[in-house]
Amino acid sequence: MKKILLIEDDEIMPKIVARILPSTEYRLEHASNGKEALQLLEETSYAYDLIITDIMMPYANGFEILSKIKHRDRPIPVIIISNAGNEDMIMEGFKLGADDFLKKPILPAELLIRVKKLLM
Amino acid sequence: MSQIDNPTLSASVETVSSYLETAFTSVKAATRFLENTFLNAPITIQIAMVFIIIAIVTTALAYISILRNRYRGYRTDKKLARLCPRIDNLLIDEVLSHPSLQQHVPPDEIQLNIAPFEQLPLHRRWARQALTGRIIHFRRNVRGNIGLLLRNLYMQLDLDNDTLKKLKSRHWEKKVQALTELTSLDMFISDVTILPMTNDRNRELRAAARHAYIKLSKNEPFKFFDIAKEPLLMWDQVELFRTITSTENIAIPNFARWIIYSGNKSVISFCLKLVVYYNQHNAVPAILRLLETKDHYLRADAINCLGKLRARIAEDKLVALYSHQPIPCQIEILKALGRIGSGEHVEFLKTEFLHATDFDLRKHAAKSLVRNQWVSDHPGDELLSSVSQENLRILRHCMNPLIKY
Numbered sequence: 001m002k003k004i005l006l007i008e009d010d011e012i013m014p015k016i017v018a019r020i021l022p023s024t025e026y027r028l029e030h031a032s033n034g035k036e037a038l039q040l041l042e043e044t045s046y047a048y049d050l051i052i053t054d055i056m057m058p059y060a061n062g063f064e065i066l067s068k069i070k071h072r073d074r075p076i077p078v079i080i081i082s083n084a085g086n087e088d089m090i091m092e093g094f095k096l097g098a099d100d101f102l103k104k105p106i107l108p109a110e111l112l113i114r115v116k117k118l119l120m
Numbered sequence: 121m122s123q124i125d126n127p128t129l130s131a132s133v134e135t136v137s138s139y140l141e142t143a144f145t146s147v148k149a150a151t152r153f154l155e156n157t158f159l160n161a162p163i164t165i166q167i168a169m170v171f172i173i174i175a176i177v178t179t180a181l182a183y184i185s186i187l188r189n190r191y192r193g194y195r196t197d198k199k200l201a202r203l204c205p206r207i208d209n210l211l212i213d214e215v216l217s218h219p220s221l222q223q224h225v226p227p228d229e230i231q232l233n234i235a236p237f238e239q240l241p242l243h244r245r246w247a248r249q250a251l252t253g254r255i256i257h258f259r260r261n262v263r264g265n266i267g268l269l270l271r272n273l274y275m276q277l278d279l280d281n282d283t284l285k286k287l288k289s290r291h292w293e294k295k296v297q298a299l300t301e302l303t304s305l306d307m308f309i310s311d312v313t314i315l316p317m318t319n320d321r322n323r324e325l326r327a328a329a330r331h332a333y334i335k336l337s338k339n340e341p342f343k344f345f346d347i348a349k350e351p352l353l354m355w356d357q358v359e360l361f362r363t364i365t366s367t368e369n370i371a372i373p374n375f376a377r378w379i380i381y382s383g384n385k386s387v388i389s390f391c392l393k394l395v396v397y398y399n400q401h402n403a404v405p406a407i408l409r410l411l412e413t414k415d416h417y418l419r420a421d422a423i424n425c426l427g428k429l430r431a432r433i434a435e436d437k438l439v440a441l442y443s444h445q446p447i448p449c450q451i452e453i454l455k456a457l458g459r460i461g462s463g464e465h466v467e468f469l470k471t472e473f474l475h476a477t478d479f480d481l482r483k484h485a486a487k488s489l490v491r492n493q494w495v496s497d498h499p500g501d502e503l504l505s506s507v508s509q510e511n512l513r514i515l516r517h518c519m520n521p522l523i524k525y
Contacts, residue, residue, distance in 0.1 A: 010261065012208065012254075012257055012258060012261055013261050015208060015212055016212075016216065016258070016261055016262055019212055019216050019217060083260070104260065104261055105259065105260055105261050105262050105263035105267065106261065106262055106263070107262075107263060107264045108216075108262060108264065108266060109264070
């Protein structure tokens with residue numbers, strides 16, 4: 001079973017993602033801000049197969065988390081989900097090593113396909 | 121007098137009688153105060169006393185009102201904390217996990233089971249409002265068929281009636297709330313209802329109505345430009361620009377129409393920015409006509425727009441206008457010559473760079489010279505070696521590709 005970390009400060013999004021990704025195939029864990037996410041990553045020694053993160057969050061934003069993950073020897077694939085449609089932000093995300101970008105509101109089927117593709 | 125045997129009842133009677141006694145004593149004290157102190161005091165003291173009493177009573181009322189509102193807010197928060205998870209679960213079970221979604225049935229044909237939603241206290245307005253808020257929140261996170269189903273649910277539960285009632289409210293904040301809800305749910309609003317609001321005296325309502333109109337009007341989203349009397353403030357322009365450029369499937373008109381005919385200067389200025397964004401070169405003749413306007417801020421905006429459109433056709437006219445323009449327009453002309461970069465007016469730019477008395481003019485002339493590739497084409501130019509120390513510093517500043525301003 002693949003382990004996914006969802007970093008999102010919106011209270012509804014984790015419920016939606018949990019419903020989109022079948023629980024038989026994916027184990028979803030949730031962090032509601034950047035600081036909590038970094039703690040979780042340290043505690044588990046970055047033992048996740050995929051990270052789905054928002055950009056704008058309290059304490060540490062998505063870019064900080066992204067740069068921390070991508071500077072490791074074994075980088076974890078990252079999908080950014082954000083409602084920031086700003087071109088510069090998207091480019092910044094890709095420059096820092098994001099593997100995919102989804103703009104909110106998301107299409108459930110699209111998220112599922114992209115997750116599957118990255119975990120193949 | 122009858123005897124009271126019940127000890128609880130007798131205690132209550134004693135308490136009530138003690139309260140009555142206290143009240144009676146207070147009234148007596150107040151009467152004594154009125155007779156001895158108030159009536160015997162000089163008139164100025166009497167007036168001061170009245171003001172003090174009014175102040176004390178008003179402060180007490182204000183505190184009571186604050187406490188009452190906070191208590192009501194606390195109770196509503198408590199109720200919402202219980203209700204919202206129920207709503208979320210229902211939305212996930214009945215809408216997000218609807219089996220027909222997996223079978224690719226069009227959302228219009230899907231029958232939603234609304235019976236579980238009817239178990240919510242929807243006879244209460246706050247509960248209906250919470251459900252509307254939650255539906256909108258879900259729609260901000262998911263789109264596609266689920267988004268359409270959420271909209272269907274909103275309509276099937278007649279929540280739109282509440283929103284339409286709010287739209288007719290006398291309070292502007294309720295109208296703004298209604299417009300936001302209708303926009304988030306892609307609901308139709310008739311022009312007759314919304315167009316007058318785009319010209320409302322209240323700035324917030326005006327802005328919300330304009331955004332809603334752009335989002336919801338499929339054929340003529342900019343019709344309100346025709347009737348706009350109030351100015352579009354800078355912040356409004358930023359918000360409108362964001363709405364226009366981020367709305368999908370919007371019909372983009374030729375903005376030259378408003379540049380020619382609008383009597384509202386802020387609308388013209390905003391249209392110039394949109395002309396640049398949508399690269400509407402067919403608007404250049406209208407912008408050239410705008411150069412004759414008496415408002416030099418608007419003229420500066422028009423020159424800026426011509427420069428950004430790289431309208432070579434305008435170069436000669438701009439140079440001819442230059443000498444009798446105010447500084448902001450002269451700066452824009454120099455910038456425009458740099459943006460167009462045809463190289464035909466290098467001599468003019470050189471003269472301005474060397475002989476203008478205003479620092480900004482010299483700086484922009486230098487920047488435009490660099491953009492016209494004058495410096496790189498003539499590296500050994502004797503002018504470059506003979507310019508003053510200050511001009512040389514300006515040139516070096518402009519030649520540095522890392523410095524933008």
